Amino acid sequence: MAGGEGRAGGASGATPLDGWVDRFIAFVATERGLARNTVDAYARDLGRFLGFALAKSGGEPGALTPAVLREFLAAERRRGLGTRSLARAGSTLRAFSRYLVMEHVLTLSPAEELKAGRKEVSLPLAPGADDMTILLNAPPGDTALGRRDRAMLELLYSAGLRVSELVHLRTANLDLEGNYVRLVGKGSRERIVPLGREASQRVREYLNLARPVLALGHGQRAEVFISRRGQLLSRQYVWKMLKRYLQITCLDPRVSPHSLRHAFATHLLDGGADLRAVQAMLGHADIATTQIYTHVAPRRLREVHRRFHPRDGGPGATSALRPPARPVSNNHGKP
Numbered sequence: 001m002a003g004g005e006g007r008a009g010g011a012s013g014a015t016p017l018d019g020w021v022d023r024f025i026a027f028v029a030t031e032r033g034l035a036r037n038t039v040d041a042y043a044r045d046l047g048r049f050l051g052f053a054l055a056k057s058g059g060e061p062g063a064l065t066p067a068v069l070r071e072f073l074a075a076e077r078r079r080g081l082g083t084r085s086l087a088r089a090g091s092t093l094r095a096f097s098r099y100l101v102m103e104h105v106l107t108l109s110p111a112e113e114l115k116a117g118r119k120e121v122s123l124p125l126a127p128g129a130d131d132m133t134i135l136l137n138a139p140p141g142d143t144a145l146g147r148r149d150r151a152m153l154e155l156l157y158s159a160g161l162r163v164s165e166l167v168h169l170r171t172a173n174l175d176l177e178g179n180y181v182r183l184v185g186k187g188s189r190e191r192i193v194p195l196g197r198e199a200s201q202r203v204r205e206y207l208n209l210a211r212p213v214l215a216l217g218h219g220q221r222a223e224v225f226i227s228r229r230g231q232l233l234s235r236q237y238v239w240k241m242l243k244r245y246l247q248i249t250c251l252d253p254r255v256s257p258h259s260l261r262h263a264f265a266t267h268l269l270d271g272g273a274d275l276r277a278v279q280a281m282l283g284h285a286d287i288a289t290t291q292i293y294t295h296v297a298p299r300r301l302r303e304v305h306r307r308f309h310p311r312d313g314g315p316g317a318t319s320a321l322r323p324p325a326r327p328v329s330n331n332h333g334k335p
Contacts, residue, residue, distance in 0.1 A: 015059020021046045024099045035186045045092040048076070061100055066110045069093050126262040131251055132157055136198075138245040145228060147210035149241055151202045152225055155181070156257055158199035160264035160282055163235045163257045170222045171207075176200050185283035193281050265293045 024046070029039045052072045053064065076089055090111075097111035127135065136153050140146030155161050161169070165183050173182045179195045195203070203224075211226065218230025225233050238257050246253055261282070268278050279290040 015050075015054065017053060017059045017061050017064075018050060020061055020100060020103075020105060021050060021096070023103075024096050027099060028095070033188065041088060042092050042095070045089045046096060049089075049093065061105045064097070064100075064106070064110050069097075069111055125252070125254055125256075125259045126266040127252065127255055127259060128263075129267055132260075132263055132267075134249050135245060135251060135255075138249050141205075144210035144213040147202070147206045148214065148225060149245070151199075151206035151210075152238065153242070153245070153260070154199045154202045155195075156260040157264055158196045159193045160261045161193075162261060163238050166257075167223070167225065167233045167235055167238065169224045171224050172222070174203065174224065176204055176207075183283065186285075189283055189285065191280060191283045262293070265290070269293055 025039060025043050028034045028042060029036075034042075049072055050059075052075060053059070053068060056068055056071065072093075073086060073090060077086060081089070094109070094111040097106070097109040100106040101109050136150065136157065139149035139153065141150060152166060155166060155169075156163075159181055161181075161183065162185065165185060169181070169183070175181070176195070179197075179200050180192050181195055182190065182192050184190050207224070211224075214226050214228055215221070215230045218226075221230065221232060223232055227233055227237070235257075242255070242257055242260075243253070246255055265278050265282055268281075269275070275287065275290060278293065279287050282290060284290045
């Protein structure tokens with residue numbers, strides 16, 4: 001089992017529970033197509049759980065009980081696991097238990113009522129619109145590297161790209177006539193994100209005026225963004241580039257490339273975008289992941305409530321709360 005640290009026994013001492021863990025990991029990796037990082041996290045959590053379960057109740061799936069699962073999480077907490085990691089471990093146990101029910105190994109899931117400690121809502125750091133304007137205008141517009149950096153920052157913010165998507169973006173995935181970019185994100189999910197006028201203009205300037213200078217004499221790469229030596233950029237380089245402009249502009253040094261993606265989502269919601277549309281543009285498989293941005297856009301939610309709820313002046317308020325106004329007569333009260 002990949003990443004199975006803490007696993008009890010080697011191949012010769014494998015238990016029935018070991019075998020089901022292996023099948024589960026193969027299932028989520030192939031049939032569900034989960035990202036490699038997610039699969040590895042499942043494997044690590046279940047690897048530690050196997051060692052605990054073998055000592056407590058043996059290696060049979062039927063020995064899994066809510067009490068054993070709770071004891072494992074309590075032991076993980078004593079080991080120093082943080083709230084987020086505990087929540088993830090609880091999620092892993094729930095997914096594995098549901099899999100055993102699906103495979104008719106267990107009749108009922110022992111993890112459905114599992115309390116792993118609620119995951120604290122971590123509100124993303126999202127720079128305001130004014131700060132974003134300052135940051136986007138920080139790179140010089142008269143040098144090849146400056147034009148490249150302006151285009152990269154614009155795509156991180158205006159299209160909500162992840163850093164990995166930015167550095168691996170290929171020219172074939174850009175449509176500057178249609179003003180959109182095609183991306184393949186986590187879980188190999190493809191999405192199309194519109195590009196605004198500013199983003200399209202800055203990318204055009206980079207491709208026409210800067211990229212040929214950077215690529216000169218270094219061959220051609222398929223990726224859009226390249227180094228001064230015509231090579232592929234690393235994610236670490238993008239971090240360093242952003243930190244340099246944050247320092248120049250005296251903006252919050254905690255801002256990261258992912259903060260620009262957070263700003264993209266938050267500002268869309270503040271501007272009235274539908275949550276489902278934002279989910280599609282971010283490439284989230286589950287809308288619950290997108291809903292974290294409702295915590296950082298309360299003004300927009302209050303406005304939606306005020307405009308649309310009948311108890312707050314929205315449609316239907318007239319008929320629901322008071323009789324309709326009498327029509328004005330031009331006949332001085334005569335029928």
